[in-house]
Amino acid sequence: xNKIKRIRNFSIIAHIDHGKSTLADRFLEITKTxxxxxxxxxxxxxxxxxxxxxITIKAHAVRILYKxxxxxxxxxxxxxxxxxxxxxxxxxxxxxxCEGALLVVDAVQGVQAQTLANIYLALENKLKxxxxxxxxxxxxxxxxxxxxxxxxILNVKRDEISLxxxxxxxxxxxxxxxxxxxxxxxxxxxxxxxxALIFDSIYNLYRGVVxxxxxxxxxxxxxxEIEMMAKNVSTTVEEIGIFSPKMTSxxxxxxGEVGYLIAGLKDVQKVVVGDTVTGANFKASSPLxxxxxxxxxVYCGLYPVDGGxxxxxxxxxxxxxxNDAALYFEPETSPNLGFGFxxxxxxxxxMDIVIERLKREYDLDLLATIPQVEYRVITHTGxxxxxxxxxDFPTNIQLEKVEEPYVIATxxxxxxxxxxxxxxxxxxxxxxxxxxxxxxxxxxxxYEIPLSEIIVDFFDLLKSKTQGYGSLDYELSGYKKSDIIKxxxxxxxxxxxxxxxxxxxxxxYRKGRELTKRLKELIPRQLFQVAIQAAIxxxxxxxxxxxxxxxxxxxxxxxxxxxxxxxxLEKQKTGKKKLKKVGRVEVPSEIFRTLFEIK
Numbered sequence: 061x062n063k064i065k066r067i068r069n070f071s072i073i074a075h076i077d078h079g080k081s082t083l084a085d086r087f088l089e090i091t092k093t094x095x096x097x098x099x100x101x102x103x104x105x106x107x108x109x110x111x112x113x114x115i116t117i118k119a120h121a122v123r124i125l126y127k128x129x130x131x132x133x134x135x136x137x138x139x140x141x142x143x144x145x146x147x148x149x150x151x152x153x154x155x156x157x158c159e160g161a162l163l164v165v166d167a168v169q170g171v172q173a174q175t176l177a178n179i180y181l182a183l184e185n186k187l188k189x190x191x192x193x194x195x196x197x198x199x200x201x202x203x204x205x206x207x208x209x210x211x212x213i214l215n216v217k218r219d220e221i222s223l224x225x226x227x228x229x230x231x232x233x234x235x236x237x238x239x240x241x242x243x244x245x246x247x248x249x250x251x252x253x254x255x256a257l258i259f260d261s262i263y264n265l266y267r268g269v270v271x272x273x274x275x276x277x278x279x280x281x282x283x284x285e286i287e288m289m290a291k292n293v294s295t296t297v298e299e300i301g302i303f304s305p306k307m308t309s310x311x312x313x314x315x316g317e318v319g320y321l322i323a324g325l326k327d328v329q330k331v332v333v334g335d336t337v338t339g340a341n342f343k344a345s346s347p348l349x350x351x352x353x354x355x356x357x358v359y360c361g362l363y364p365v366d367g368g369x370x371x372x373x374x375x376x377x378x379x380x381x382x383n384d385a386a387l388y389f390e391p392e393t394s395p396n397l398g399f400g401f402x403x404x405x406x407x408x409x410x411m412d413i414v415i416e417r418l419k420r421e422y423d424l425d426l427l428a429t430i431p432q433v434e435y436r437v438i439t440h441t442g443x444x445x446x447x448x449x450x451x452d453f454p455t456n457i458q459l460e461k462v463e464e465p466y467v468i469a470t471x472x473x474x475x476x477x478x479x480x481x482x483x484x485x486x487x488x489x490x491x492x493x494x495x496x497x498x499x500x501x502x503x504x505x506x507y508e509i510p511l512s513e514i515i516v517d518f519f520d521l522l523k524s525k526t527q528g529y530g531s532l533d534y535e536l537s538g539y540k541k542s543d544i545i546k547x548x549x550x551x552x553x554x555x556x557x558x559x560x561x562x563x564x565x566x567x568x569y570r571k572g573r574e575l576t577k578r579l580k581e582l583i584p585r586q587l588f589q590v591a592i593q594a595a596i597x598x599x600x601x602x603x604x605x606x607x608x609x610x611x612x613x614x615x616x617x618x619x620x621x622x623x624x625x626x627x628x629l630e631k632q633k634t635g636k637k638k639l640k641k642v643g644r645v646e647v648p649s650e651i652f653r654t655l656f657e658i659k
Contacts (some may be wrong), residue, residue, distance in 0.1 A: 160243030246316030254278035356404025363400030
């Protein structure tokens with residue numbers, strides 16, 4: 061049997077916390093890929109954040125050698141993927157490098173919203189899906205019930221569903237035999253021109269960009285002249301190798317194999333995830349199709365607390381983007397915050413993870429502004445303006461309409477929480493689309509909801525109202541006309557751009573009251589009275605006043621006529637009036653940090 065027939069490339073996909081990483085651990089353990097003394101829970105989740113939060117953030121590739129019952133040794137290229145809706149782009153990148161997918165479903169929770177989303181991703185990529193029910197060792201497990209769900213969704217027979225316990229190892233050996241039997245070997249020709257898909261990359265301080273590749277056609281050897289087709293960059297291969305699970309160098313990678321490539325490129329802009337690597341002399345006629353491009357949904361400004369760290373922030377974001385293709389950024393300036401970047405993310409969790417990684421991995425102290433979505437503004441002349449930053453919202457021209465992005469939200473939950481979920485969706489300006497019952501006790505709801513209502517606290521509120529049983533998936537559906545306005549915050553009549561935000565008119569008053577109250581608590585007292593106002597255009601909708609700091613100018617007086625005391629108080633009053641005209645309210649950076657902190 062030739063080498064390509066013995067290769068199996070597959071991903072593990074599932075809803076968050078259904079046991080993907082634990083199943084990957086058992087594969088590593090059974091095949092002795094990792095020595096027993098080095099083995100740890102969630103072995104592939106090597107980031108501190110992943111272990112702290114108990115979730116997979118990055119897709120992780122590993123090569124496993126498995127000796128099958130037919131006495132042949134098979135090469136498993138396994139990619140463990142994230143399960144949270146914010147990291148769907150990581151899943152799509154992994155699936156582009158595979159022929160099969162292990163769909164893991166919790167035997168207690170059953171099919172969840174993200175389970176369905178991953179099924180559709182795998183079907184789009186024409187992958188062979190092996191359905192697996194995990195955690196069958198738990199006392200509350202319902203394998204029969206969950207099997208019925210999977211039979212309906214995937215149109216499979218009961219005996220095609222593998223029952224395993226990733227924790228105890230029960231059923232995992234049988235599953236590995238199924239991988240050999242059911243997942244097809246890669247297609248491709250070793251004699252064709254080189255075509256390798258870059259499905260991920262990282263930056264090494266000493267070696268430069270490390271590209272993770274899947275060879276679709278041809279082969280690659282150390283010392284070869286290669287070309288990145290999208291960027292038209294030519295270079296020489298310094299090192300190639302595999303993940304076993306640590307990086308292990310080889311002399312050659314052939315069709316169907318997954319590994320890494322180092323070409324000494326220090327400029328991170330020259331390597332693009334999704335690009336195709338080909339030979340410089342024996343070129344492929346066309347690039348590979350790759351995977352769907354991620355589109356940022358949430359935007360916020362990132363600024364260094366210390367202005368001297370701007371260049372470090374710029375380099376750090378560029379390097380992080382190598383490892384995170386969905387991260388978008390462009391330079392921006394703010395009168396209050398200085399130089400920074402307008403960054404785009406796939407959701408709030410994605411935003412939190414990126415900010416935390418920048419702080420930990422690059423020792424940056426950052427300020428993040430209020431998260432916003434991208435609005436579409438149509439002027440009376442028909443011109444279309446995309447607004448990612450409230451500062452860019454046009455105010456001096458006549459507008460035809462403002463459109464905001466909407467998503468189709470898919471919610472899975474036990475049916476006793478229907479009323480609470482519907483109330484939540486209505487409160488968030490959602491429009492009911494569909495309701496179905498995949499099983500007698502489970503309800504599947506579809507709502508069209510503005511993205512701005514989803515990104516902040518919707519997921520937390522859903523979990524609260526369904527006692528943790530509800531699950532959410534969402535997909536951008538397009539833009540709709542909406543009554544969106546720009547809410548300005550003014551200090552002593554001067555607009556503070558960094559505090560501005562775009563919001564639906566119905567929610568502007570409540571948000572204005574909330575912001576002015578918080579600022580009253582945060583801004584230190586001045587020697588004069590300070591007015592904090594929330595305004596839509598010229599109309600003030602909320603106001604708070606910070607009283608002047610009092611100084612007892614009469615403390616030095618004792619005895620004498622009362623008119624001396626009055627003179628001093630009048631003099632103080634006149635001085636405060638004059639100071640109010642020329643005085644400036646400085647907003648300390650700590651206030652931005654506290655105000656923009658996401659609870």
